[in-house]
Amino acid sequence: MIFKIGDKVNFLNDLGGGIVTKIVDESLVHVTIEDGFEIPVLAKELIKTGTAEIAENIALAHHQILSRSREVASNDDTFSLYLSPNSTDQRADGLYFCFAPQIQENPLSGPLDILLLNHTPYYSIFSLFLNYDGDYHGNEYGFLEPESAILLTSIGRSEIEKWANGLWQNIFFKEDKCKPIAPFSGLINFRPVKLYKEENFQYETFLRKKVFMVQVALLSDVVSKPLIEERISKETLKTLEEKIRETGTSNTTSQIKAKGSFLEKHKIDDKIAEVDLHIGELVDDFTNLDKKDLLNIQTDYFKKCMQQAEKEKLSKVIFIHGIGNGVLKTELNKILEGIDGIEFYDAPYARYGMGATEVNFYRNK
Secondary structure, eight states: OOOOOOEEESSSSSOOOEEEEESSSSSSEEEEEEOOEEEEGGGGGGGEOHHHHHHHHHHHHHHHHHHHHHHHHHOOOEEEEEOTOOSSSSSSSSEEEEESSSTTOOOOOEEEEEEEEEEEESSSEEEEEEEEETTTEEEEEEEEOOEEEEEEEEEEGGGGGGGEEEEEEEEEEOOSSSOOOOOOEEEEEEEGGGOOOOOOEETTTTTTTEEEEEEEHHHHHHTOOOOOOOOOOOHHHHHHHHHHHOOOOOOOHHHHHHOOOGGGEEEEEEEEEEEEHHHHHHOOTTTTTOOHHHHHHHHHHHHHHHHHHHHHOOOEEEEOOOTTHHHHHHHHHHHHHTOEEEEEEEOOOHHHTTEEEEEEETTTT
């Protein structure tokens, strides 16, 4: 069934309904329900219906939430962390990036608040860039006092993917006499699928709420670095790309063979593997690589995984490629179409969202 924005709908397999407020594609839409929250729903699980009274209640609730969001945005979004000096469980001094569900009772629904945390005794001058298919885009910059956090924005669940790869740059400052420490530049990188698992949202004393937290840098590591650090060259990263392609008898390969197949780290079962192809999972630093280099690294690793899965007679491999602009997924589909003895399709949406492909080896079952 084809929907358009403004359609009143009911859920086929659940109670309730709402209004269609966003069209992702023909198979996925966003529905704003009666409490004003927007959720992604498969089109096949909806039917056009609803009363004028329900529509008015939904529109009113949605308007109230937008008004509250504008009020929050107009206030100072920086706040102090809750510290527990005698707690042995509190995280080490460092820089952190986290997602906090606005509905704490159900972390898998509703919007997410995105925060930057400065758990150090230093003032922090920061800048944040997000990476879209190899190109960095400036997103935010600002100033953080010691032991404080800042609310950057609030997002819907459909926007998680674009925040999975970022670059945080930081300058540390202390007043009066002190020993300066090196500026910091580090990746914010995580697997988006982790935000679809409730157990990954843990209570943090810093914020006194459940969050999914990504460690960006420990202060102890930053202090140990020289004030002037040599820039990693593109040639050095090219060497890393060549190592990924190696299948010969190098020392690295020998070590892998001694420990077992390189697919071992991806296996979630004896016959099933889950491979994250996000570039941040394959290389430590890709700031000097262009789009073509990034795509080559990802497709080469994909091919190597497919060959090893066939060799080990795996029954299934799930490749997490993300949504992006669809270039990587299109390239993987071209490769898969030329391979006999397999079936491939989108991985389960409930676990992986729209960003994964499942490959089944029916010859190996």
